[in-house]
Amino acid sequence: MGVLDALGTDKVFYYFEEITKIPHGSGNEAALAQYIVDFAKERGLECRRDAADNVVVKKAATPGYEQAPGVIFQGHIDMVCEKLGSVEHDFTKDPLQLEIDGDMIRAKGTTLGADNGIAVAFMLAVLDSTTLEHPFVEAVFTTNEETGMDGAKALDVSDLKGTYFINMDSEEEGEFLVSCCGGRRVQVTLPVEKEAVKAGEEAYVLRIRGLKGGHSGSDINLQRASANKLMGRLLDELQSKVAYALVRVEGGKMDNAICREADAVLTMTADAAKEAEKIVAEMEKVLKQEYHRTETDMMITWEKANEAVTEVMTEATKSHVISILLLIPYGVETMSMDIEGLVESSSNIGVVCTDEKGVHFDSAVRSAVASRKEVICRKIEAIAQLCGASVESSNDYPGWVYSDDSKLLVLLQDAYRKATGREPKLTAIHAGVECGLFAEKMPWLDMVSLGPNMFDVHTPEERLSISSTVRTWDFLKEALKQMK
Numbered sequence: 001m002g003v004l005d006a007l008g009t010d011k012v013f014y015y016f017e018e019i020t021k022i023p024h025g026s027g028n029e030a031a032l033a034q035y036i037v038d039f040a041k042e043r044g045l046e047c048r049r050d051a052a053d054n055v056v057v058k059k060a061a062t063p064g065y066e067q068a069p070g071v072i073f074q075g076h077i078d079m080v081c082e083k084l085g086s087v088e089h090d091f092t093k094d095p096l097q098l099e100i101d102g103d104m105i106r107a108k109g110t111t112l113g114a115d116n117g118i119a120v121a122f123m124l125a126v127l128d129s130t131t132l133e134h135p136f137v138e139a140v141f142t143t144n145e146e147t148g149m150d151g152a153k154a155l156d157v158s159d160l161k162g163t164y165f166i167n168m169d170s171e172e173e174g175e176f177l178v179s180c181c182g183g184r185r186v187q188v189t190l191p192v193e194k195e196a197v198k199a200g201e202e203a204y205v206l207r208i209r210g211l212k213g214g215h216s217g218s219d220i221n222l223q224r225a226s227a228n229k230l231m232g233r234l235l236d237e238l239q240s241k242v243a244y245a246l247v248r249v250e251g252g253k254m255d256n257a258i259c260r261e262a263d264a265v266l267t268m269t270a271d272a273a274k275e276a277e278k279i280v281a282e283m284e285k286v287l288k289q290e291y292h293r294t295e296t297d298m299m300i301t302w303e304k305a306n307e308a309v310t311e312v313m314t315e316a317t318k319s320h321v322i323s324i325l326l327l328i329p330y331g332v333e334t335m336s337m338d339i340e341g342l343v344e345s346s347s348n349i350g351v352v353c354t355d356e357k358g359v360h361f362d363s364a365v366r367s368a369v370a371s372r373k374e375v376i377c378r379k380i381e382a383i384a385q386l387c388g389a390s391v392e393s394s395n396d397y398p399g400w401v402y403s404d405d406s407k408l409l410v411l412l413q414d415a416y417r418k419a420t421g422r423e424p425k426l427t428a429i430h431a432g433v434e435c436g437l438f439a440e441k442m443p444w445l446d447m448v449s450l451g452p453n454m455f456d457v458h459t460p461e462e463r464l465s466i467s468s469t470v471r472t473w474d475f476l477k478e479a480l481k482q483m484k
Helices: 012-020 030-042 114-128 150-154 227-239 270-290 315-327 370-386 407-420 435-441 466-482
Strands: 046-049 055-059 071-076 098-101 104-107 137-142 164-167 175-180 182-190 194-196 202-209 245-251 262-268 299-304 311-313 331-335 343-355 358-367 390-397 425-429 446-449 463-465
Touching: 012 030, 012 114, 012 466, 030 046, 030 055, 030 114, 055 114, 071 114, 114 137, 114 463, 114 466, 150 435, 164 407, 164 435, 175 407, 175 435, 182 315, 182 370, 202 227, 202 270, 227 245, 227 262, 227 270, 227 315, 227 343, 245 315, 262 270, 270 299, 311 315, 315 358, 315 370, 331 370, 343 370, 358 370, 370 390, 407 446, 407 466, 435 446, 463 466
Parallel strands: 071 137, 071 164, 164 446, 175 425
Antiparallel strands: 046 055, 055 137, 098 104, 104 463, 175 446, 182 358, 182 390, 194 311, 202 262, 202 299, 245 262, 245 311, 245 343, 331 343, 343 358
């Protein structure tokens, strides 16, 4: 018996739990894509799967809806794979361990993948139903959204016929998303010059733990700390007071997630280490005070490393690493002049890692205004040039412009009021959604993005509201009924 079996709701929760049994992190979606293909074949539905593992499933209109505008439902089948450091979980083969906590569904110690697994579950429930009234339905399941929207970029849309387009990658019930920002990924690579560790020096590790993290778009305005930026401050403070060499620095897994944890390995004398421990303790107090409302579980530790170190970065390389960490943009850059409270542009230094090629600094840059995006990217390039680092940009994607004459929006607003008795809101988001790519490829589409309440996505604290999922499903059924 499944954990969610008692929740019912026309198999929505059943399919959601089935999805969580199949590993589907970004780049590892093949098994879930095959599950969807098999699902479609078992029901005699038209289906295609492409080389990027995107899947399109089509379902004929029910009687009386043959002349209605077709509707495209769209969501992505990949998830962000994050876990607590204390949790043993292999995202390439282990199923998620679900639990119900009051009104919330969560996974034990890992991300839940409600972003965007609940969209997949909604679509499968629509395709599976023999009682729903609806127009011609096309369900589009895309891949690698979290790492650059590669699936949506690769998808051939020439056979899609729908007029209405409902993206299901939003995280707040009753808020209809009508516009989003564009973005770009920027990677700075600093070559590392090395030298032998000095005699009498031993290795120590500096760790930052307990930060909240979050989505680098929707959570960037919440004044949460970036472990990578804090590491820059700590290394700079240590540099000003004790002599040390830097071995490596690591922080974060995804550039679109606010960095929660970071490590640095340093070498120094035993006497310097005693002083460093005091400096770290004092800096922990300072940083906890700075983030006393947003990072109440911050923890910074200093201890002897359990490894033998023979080579370290030169003083010049160390200085450049610290300079980049200090200067690289993080957080809100500009706010919208048109929509109160909406972030217009931002940057997130989500990943720092050290390998044989150098130290890499990966940022996710976002903006609703193309020129603002260019300015932020230019700042990063300038910092890199000053430090002798190279820059590569990738995964540039367009934004989605608001339309004030959307028939779909009016229909969905009416259906939501009727199904829930609540008044929906319109919103724009400071994050990329695949709507921008579909709008570019299919400019005639009438688009809205929606979804149930989710919390702390992209973190091990991710949660999905049960009651909100039920209301969203009831609303979707009403909306389909009204599309006649």
